[in-house]
Amino acid sequence: MSITPEQVTELEKKANDIRIDIVKSLAKAGTGHTAGPLDMADVFTTLYFYSMRHNPKKPDWEGRDRLVLSNGHICPVLYVTMAHAGYFAASQLDTLRVFGSSLQGHPHREYLPGIETSSGPLGSGLSQAVGMALADRIDNGKTSGKFFYCLMGDGETNEGQIWEAAMMAGKEQLGNLICVVDRNNIQIDGFTEDIMPLEPYADKWEAFGFHVISIDGHNIEEIADAIDQGKAVFEKPTMIIARTISSKGVPAWERDFHWHGKPPKDDELQVALDALKK
Amino acid sequence: MLNPKLKLNEKLFSEDCEKKPTRNGFGEGLVKAGKKNKQIVALCCDLTESVRMHFFKEAYPERFIEVGVAEQNLASVASGMAAMGKIPFAASYAMFNPGRNWEQIRTTVAYNNVPVKIVGGHAGVSVAQDGGTHQAIEDIAITRVIPRMEVIVPVDAHQADLATQAIAQTDAPTYIRLEKQKTRVITTPKTPFEIGRAQVLWEPETMSARVGIISCGSVTATVLDVAHYFEEKGIGVKVLNMHTIKPMDKEAVIALAKETERIVTVEEHQRAGGLGSAVAEVLVENHPVPMRMCGVDDVFGESGTADELLAKHGLDFNGIKEVVEDIMR
Secondary structure, three states: OOHHHHHHHHHHHHHHHHHHHHHHHHHHOOOOHHHHHHHHHHHHHHHHHHOOOOOOOOOOOOOOEEEEEOOHHHHHHHHHHHHOOOOOOOOHHHHHOOOOOOOOOOOOOOOOOOOOOOOOOEEEEEEEHHHHHHHOOOOOOOOOOOEEEEEEOOOHHHHHHHHHHHHHOOOOOOEEEEEEEEEOEEEOOHHHHOOOOOOOHHHEEEEEEEEEEEEOOOOOOHHHHHHHHHOOOOOOOOOEEEOOOOOOOOOOOOOOHHEEEOOHHHHHHHHHHHHHHH | OOOOOHHOOOOOOOOOOOEEHHHHHHHHHHHHHHHHOOOOOOEEEEOOOOOOHHHHHHHHHHHHHOOOOOOHHHHHHHHHHOOOHHHHHHHHEOOOOOOOHHHHHEEEEHHHOOOOOOEOOOOOOOHHHHOOOEEEHHHHHHOOOOOOOOOOOOHHHHHHHHHHHHHHOOOOOEEOOOOHHHOEOOOOOOOOOOOOOEEEEEEEOOOEEEEEEEEEEHHHHHHHHHHHHHHHHEEEEEEEEEEEEEOOOOOHHHHHHHHOOOOEEEEEEEEOOHHHHHHHHHHHHOOOOOOEEEOOOOOOOOOOOOOHHHOOOOOOHHHHHHHHHHHHH
């Protein structure tokens, strides 16, 4: 069954609320990354409120799907989405990157229940998701019903290890692996095609053995449908190339790579909140 | 004399002493561990027979994963499998695992706190003819510095077998260092092994010990030759097998230093950062005594026979004997 128009409307509102909490959390911390978390809000919302099988009250539930956030620096969107889903109290979002907080600057598995793997150093998440998917297949066969999600940044795929893992996912025909890459076209030093060109990007993933779906990463219906399709593809891992606009939701910051790695100051926060409340 | 309590190989000093590489002991131990625990999986980077993982692959093909020549992927795939309840043994040559994939081991294994067992084959200069690119002599240093990481260097094939079975039962991220060459078998199947518990292999029969030698890996057989030599000359030494570099048996190190007041360390590894450094870290804070370190002195390896290379780096009989004589002067 596909996502309904009512669900889409509800998730769009949810994604907007998540964006508001992302910018608040970052402004309070005074440190952290802004562009990626904002542009992945729609994907995270769809995953946690529509696609994934999980239980915020029982984060260790064995039957849950697993989500590996490979580009750990966009964790504000993960934290805020988890708080909205009920993993922890929203008040904790004020402690992002603070000494003693569960919300480490880059996610740490042992600090926050519901985080599947610690990440930050780029390029190793896909390998871990491949390992998880393989382990489940050894234990439960090809039709366990459990899915393994790996979220990556596009700049991150400069890393050679990503392609080592991609080769292996293709070799092992991991139909239980669904990847989403945040194709926002920016990385710290500039635009991806200037730093280290990725195109023809879909062709590359396809050549490595993936079922590739390119979508508008801000269209909830397209995101939900692509993930549903990924679940239905049995003989291959799925790569969803989510075309996103960096810092989506705050027009003044959109497409500007300078927002990759900095938080909003107080006056900038107001600009963002005004834009998001419209 | 050889410590009778440990039931060591009585033929150690004879011509017909059995020789076997530590990698073989590992391969046999892994099959036993895999039989006991179905959660054990084995991953390798296109070196399956070379690191002796083919025994496991033949016994449990459904639990063997060929990763190809991709050591970074190896470490992180193992991490992912461990997150799902597996106990992965991830193997390649030490130069690449933990050499090439150090950061993946640090972050996805140790920081993540999952029970991956990193298996580094072909360590040390005794890899010989392959030359310096393939002689890992920094691996102990780079693994022991990682929080939570346990580091094991079996003294011979029997001990590699027992150590493999032992580390399969812990939750700790672990590095186990293996060697390529056939080396003398020092222990027997009756010799106990416990992670973190050093073993006195040799002690003077009657006299007191004037020097304590702390050693790891197969070079320990040569250390025992040296101990035997001094015993015959009426000079007592004591030899400690430090098969676990981390967590180090500090009590044994301190007790040996208090007893002998002179310590020599021997390892097929850089002097910087390895066993010698780890022992020095313990002694400098607890019981500083004169110390010498036998090991590679800040240079790379090269091609040659194992004997030629060990001699060049002072890790042969004469090299170790001279250092022991020097510290007694």
